[in-house]
Amino acid sequence: MLIIMKKEATEEELQALISKIHQTGAAEGFVSRGQFHTVIGVVGDPEKVAELPLLAMPGVERVQRVSRPFKMVSAEGHERASTVPVDGVSLGPDSFTIIAGPCAVENEEQTLESARAAKKAGAHMLRGGAYKPRTSPYSFQGLAEEGLRILATARQETGLPIVTEVLDSRDVEKVAEVADMLQIGTRNMQNFSLLKEVGLTGKPIMLKRGMNSTIEEWLMAAEHIARHGNLRIVLCERGIRTFETATRNTLDISAIPVVREESHLPVIVDPSHAAGRKSLIVPLARAAVAVGADGVMVDVHPTPETALTDGPQALVPEELYALTREIKELAVRMGRTV
Amino acid sequence: MLIIMKKEATEEELQALISKIHQTGAAEGFVSRGQFHTVIGVVGDPEKVAELPLLAMPGVERVQRVSRPFKMVSAEGHERASTVPVDGVSLGPDSFTIIAGPCAVENEEQTLESARAAKKAGAHMLRGGAYKPRTSPYSFQGLAEEGLRILATARQETGLPIVTEVLDSRDVEKVAEVADMLQIGTRNMQNFSLLKEVGLTGKPIMLKRGMNSTIEEWLMAAEHIARHGNLRIVLCERGIRTFETATRNTLDISAIPVVREESHLPVIVDPSHAAGRKSLIVPLARAAVAVGADGVMVDVHPTPETALTDGPQALVPEELYALTREIKELAVRMGRTV
Amino acid sequence: MLIIMKKEATEEELQALISKIHQTGAAEGFVSRGQFHTVIGVVGDPEKVAELPLLAMPGVERVQRVSRPFKMVSAEGHERASTVPVDGVSLGPDSFTIIAGPCAVENEEQTLESARAAKKAGAHMLRGGAYKPRTSPYSFQGLAEEGLRILATARQETGLPIVTEVLDSRDVEKVAEVADMLQIGTRNMQNFSLLKEVGLTGKPIMLKRGMNSTIEEWLMAAEHIARHGNLRIVLCERGIRTFETATRNTLDISAIPVVREESHLPVIVDPSHAAGRKSLIVPLARAAVAVGADGVMVDVHPTPETALTDGPQALVPEELYALTREIKELAVRMGRTV
């Protein structure tokens, strides 16, 4: 932590700050006097220091954090990325995991057909939403418990582990009974009650990046989960909100290598929600493999033209077969097992 | 709704679309054939039509919505903006409401001192958070129920109605017992479970804009609350996330007149969280009055240098007195009662 | 300047850095060793140090600048904001200046009618573009020299000083013959050749903020002009590009007080180009006065429905009269002369 003093800061203000830092009992402040500014370097327990309202103290112009704020999810101390096992599937640096399924569980037939397509395509897991967060209260909100029942049937038939979103702390237990992996959606990335609740389950968690969140905030959201004893977290980049309207969101492909430098958690890419339309999914999935992601998650639907949510971005089964064939081949060339 | 067909769309694809629209039993499609594109104008119940996955149908290039998606919160049919009464305070177009208080309830003394300062300054309501959403799991998370108890004491002493944030559906009942107005924070604007739950209370709601949300999404979030029978909603603009880092967020001052055109709901401004530092609060509060907002909400703290959250943006009591004096005067000149 | 070393940085790397800094002959480095990181505080001539490619040196993790990079336009050493005189009009902290006119000079009649409206409304200066930067090469590109001639006529008739945009270094001399103030448009804010050229004229310059530029970059663009001997610069905030599409751009109203803190240059607001539509101009102009801007610039057109550029945002003369009356009154109440 570095404290940059105002030019007009007095010696008393400087000394008051240093006392304040020493009073934490966990840090020391070292003063460097420059031509224009005096700077205090703070050395010690960054958490204790972070709690001090330094910016509000007289004489302080700016405070610069030096250490990263996350700890349990940090790459530090991890020579390699972690692997998160999900019922026989290993999400991590050695493998490349393909997750496919419908955006929403609409009915048994549509879900089973999608699940069979995922299975036939060689996908490793099935996705599908029983609870759907929708901008409009007048849109389809998901089948809820009936949707969970259908997902259980799909798992029984295909053997594919299930990842499905949970929206409400009160539903976590119910969803966790059926799901092999709980998904936190982009709109709930900073729903801290929900993060705590899924942290307490100990189940594998897929944490989608908030569409407006920095990578640091994303890792801090993971830290919220980790803090409740659960480090079985897989990050999922799904596009951020920018001024560009040619795509639904802007896939931040650089986030993959940045996360790799900062955290030991596996990270996958959802090209379907980033792009919002089918024609971009194949090139973006290829890019995801090449940039070093640990997997992709794509939408598939037997009849996208009848889909209740996100039809334009769903692949039909044949397209999914072609996609998985191609990206598995590319992943093998990148040194991964599929 | 307008459907723009691809240049290469066939007559069969066109007819299939028109049949699909007619099958809703609630809409009709009219065809205009242009030099390059054929366009279908869809007339009828927009909700039924919106449910059709038109973009995923063969031959469709783009779909343009013509009507606004919100209904209960729409300005249509409202000659004037609504007024939301909160325990004797009227938030609406005739008055200008000042809400002040600490960002977080830290202890009884700090809260009561802030409440007295708010009262003395002539503020109309007291703000203060008992539950705090924090990016870091290692930061102060609020006093929870103890915080609610302190807020109840502050109300009893000062008579000021209380607005306080609720983060979790499970806490809504508990918070509603103490609060006169429930606040939905920026990170929960699209927490639809929570919106439903506060909608069901029938209590006045302050809905802060998501820092990454468009005005339309914000009004749709209000529609989620309204749909559960509660139209006592006050919107609060608090800055959006942009590339500019000179301020914590970018206050979208234009959002006030835009909301005024689109919705009948009152709308206020929170300059403290937008700016993130004290020196900008006075000019931004003035701008809020001048642009036509129905109120402002500002942070006050007896000793910002000890604040556990957001100290740099808190006014001290004397600064609050000066601010309220000035903006009340300006509000009166704008034709409002204070 | 602060240099944060990597955890694994060696003592040799540290010493190499310190030597490098000392070799500039203009700075010294002070070392603070922390629990996790070692930090070098650099004291001395910031420009010389800024030229060092510190980030590319072994062992360096991050470099934090402490001083602001601008000098001639900095608020430092200026007790009050500057005033820029433009042919009898004073742009600065004591007055409030209204600039009105058509977006583009389309023909003599339209320009003269707009100029008369501006005059009658009590505006202090006339705006109007002879050279127009247009996204499409197929749109109207301005009347060029014929436009300058028309502007000269308008000045002769109304006596209003003229501000008009220059797009190309080769046109600066020609435009400067007619214009009382040269405008640098949002798309040219970082056209450094053009900034140099207008700097050399010594004429008053209106520097519009780049729609994607930070406030710091904007002030650095002003510094480019100032460096060539011209400090007669007025800044103009005109909206930045964000994810919000309800307005053409997002007016960054906070930029006014931020500029006030950082620079001595006057700063005005262009609500027309920020909003992109007429109904928002009155509230935004009011907000501009209230927040402390030194003026506003608005579009007016005798018949907006025939305008060749930006018709939807142009006021008709009657609307301009009402606007200037109202904002002059507000400006007087804010302690300014009009």
Next chain:
Amino acid sequence: MLIIMKKEATEEELQALISKIHQTGAAEGFVSRGQFHTVIGVVGDPEKVAELPLLAMPGVERVQRVSRPFKMVSAEGHERASTVPVDGVSLGPDSFTIIAGPCAVENEEQTLESARAAKKAGAHMLRGGAYKPRTSPYSFQGLAEEGLRILATARQETGLPIVTEVLDSRDVEKVAEVADMLQIGTRNMQNFSLLKEVGLTGKPIMLKRGMNSTIEEWLMAAEHIARHGNLRIVLCERGIRTFETATRNTLDISAIPVVREESHLPVIVDPSHAAGRKSLIVPLARAAVAVGADGVMVDVHPTPETALTDGPQALVPEELYALTREIKELAVRMGRTV
């Protein structure tokens, strides 16, 4: 073009609009009356219609464009992407082109060493800036004509074609004498005078995307060049400005397949300027190949720690050799010749 009328629009306003459209002599308007809105579909010459200030006419609520605004650079009518030959190098869909070199030409030795490294690495072209646009007027601004002379020497020695930036219309001729390809930088993407001037040279142009520009604006900038008779244009994606600060800019990888759908022009990726730091360049270059880009442009410098610009993002020669080896192999697997 679709015109959506206000609900309260009168029949007279509707008829006035239709007359106005017919008066162009090049278009017709077809009326569809809906439950809430009346819509006019405009069929005919889109340019003539685009010139009408429809939004400013009474009764008009919104105008929706249906056709794309670009023509010469449009994918329409092009079964495959174009190839742009640059002195023996073919930039297009069959090959994969690697451009390497220093960000800035600093002196003869540094440039020649970089050029030799590029040659040895198997790069196809040499980049290097003689004119540098710099945020600060106090930073190194490039060697100008001396830089051009050094580039000519580097070409003579290595035989690599040169791409170099031109900043000012007045320098175009001079730069074109030395350069095989003229680069328009991100800050000048909408410097329309400069676009015209480089269009007139007939030389191959590399058009970098404005860091704040939509893909449509980028293609329109290309249309400006094309309109002056020059279709030898290669687009270069180099990152856009977003709220994320973990990278210098956010590489918009989706822009590559979007451009491929909309335009016949080749498109390459500059991972160095997008990422701003070395460690991300290899993964991003791989992603560029996989997503379907036609080439990459990377910074190389013999001693990045002495670089006058952008040292942190420059590869050293050995890193460049490894990179080109890897991405050439990947490009071959994607079916391209290298």
